[in-house]
Amino acid sequence: MNFDQPPVVSVRQSEDAAPTPGTWPMTVPAVAQVLDEGLTLGHGVTFLVGENGSGKSTILEGIAEAYGLNPEGGTIHARHVTRRTESPLADWLHVQRGIGRPRWGFFLRAETMHSFYTYLEDNPSRAPEPLLHRMSHGESFNALLDSRFTGPGFYCLDEPEAALSFGSALRLLSTLSELAAAGGQILCATHSPILASLPGARLLEVGAWGLRETTWDDLELVQHWKRYLESPGRYLRHLLNEP
Numbered sequence: 411m412n413f414d415q416p417p418v419v420s421v422r423q424s425e426d427a428a429p430t431p432g433t434w435p436m437t438v439p440a441v442a443q444v445l446d447e448g449l450t451l452g453h454g455v456t457f458l459v460g461e462n463g464s465g466k467s468t469i470l471e472g473i474a475e476a477y478g479l480n481p482e483g484g485t486i487h488a489r490h491v492t493r494r495t496e497s498p499l500a501d502w503l504h505v506q507r508g509i510g511r512p513r514w515g516f517f518l519r520a521e522t523m524h525s526f527y528t529y530l531e532d533n534p535s536r537a538p539e540p541l542l543h544r545m546s547h548g549e550s551f552n553a554l555l556d557s558r559f560t561g562p563g564f565y566c567l568d569e570p571e572a573a574l575s576f577g578s579a580l581r582l583l584s585t586l587s588e589l590a591a592a593g594g595q596i597l598c599a600t601h602s603p604i605l606a607s608l609p610g611a612r613l614l615e616v617g618a619w620g621l622r623e624t625t626w627d628d629l630e631l632v633q634h635w636k637r638y639l640e641s642p643g644r645y646l647r648h649l650l651n652e653p
Contacts, residue, residue, distance in 0.1 A: 415508030415509055415510075415511060416451060416452060416453045416508050416511065416564075417477075417507065417511040417512065417562070418451050418477060418505055418506070418507060418508065418597075419451065419506040419507065420505075421444065421448060421449050421476065421505050421506070422445075423445040423446075423502055424502055425504070427502035427503075429502050435465065435498075438465035439465070439618055439620040440464060440465035440616045440617075441465050441468055441469060441472075441497075442620070443621050444621070445502060451597065453590070453595060454590040454596070454611065455586055455590050455596040455598065455610070455612070456597050456598070456614060457598050457599075457605065457608075457611055457612070458470060458598070458614050458616050459600060459601070459606055459615050459616065460617050464616040465616055466599040467568050467599050468499060469499070469599075469616070470566055470567075470597060470598075470599045471496055471500070472496075472499030472502075473505070473566065474515075474517040476499075477515060478515070479515050479516070479517040479564075480517060481517070482519065484516065485514070485515060485517075486513060512562050514561070514562065514563035514564075515565060515566070516558050517565075517567075517568075518566070518567045518570060555585055559585060559589055561592055561593065561594065562593035562594055565589065565594055565596045565597070566597050566598070567599070567600075568598075568599050569601060570598065571600060571602035571604070571605060576604070580604065583607070583608055586598070586608060587608060587609075601631065603631055603635050606632070607626050613626060617630075
């Protein structure tokens with residue numbers, strides 16, 4: 411029996427799940443593939459990279475909630491709810507946990523960070539709790555990383571680069587590397603070529619094809635950024651109707 415397992419070994423469709431074909435999110439190829447084939451998650455960092463609407467955030471939030479994390483962000487102990495917008499995917503998934511692994515984890519959602527900050531102020535779990543609402547978006551994000559992203563556990567991040575400058579994105583890259591080295595397992599949905607460049611990370615490109623494992627150089631995201639930075643005019647003349 412293998413005891414060297416990450417917190418989440420794999421996810422697959424629950425035996426009693428009955429998703430209706432042709433309805434959302436079953437219409438998203440990547441979601442359908444996860445339910446049909448399952449998804450194995452290894453140690454370290456896995457990035458889901460893809461365009462808006464490709465299904466990466468839907469898959470991430472479904473796995474986070476099925477693991478037991480609060481769907482609006484936080485740990486397995488967080489209970490705040492503002493408005494339920496999550497898909498039913500979590501109800502269709504079975505999470506295979508690693509043998510003997512801690513159940514600790516954290517779900518960071520860029521779109522619900524401010525409501526989570528309010529929840530922390532109203533329900534402090536440690537003293538003193540950082541006053542996150544008084545910080546800039548990027549500062550509060552970094553403070554949250556310092557206080558919550560420590561040690562073994564399952565960490566889900568949904569487009570964390572939304573709050574970050576170039577320098578802060580590099581800092582997050584370093585944090586993820588240190589967290590993985592300390593036994594943390596990270597699943598991150600991102601648009602950031604900086605985050606996706608983390609050495610040793612597994613890259614799953616999400617699109618009309620579903621999910622496919624790839625390399626940093628072969629990501630469509632990276633290729634577009636390289637071409638744009640080399641010659642912005644090639645893109646802008648089509649957008650701005652310039653000759």
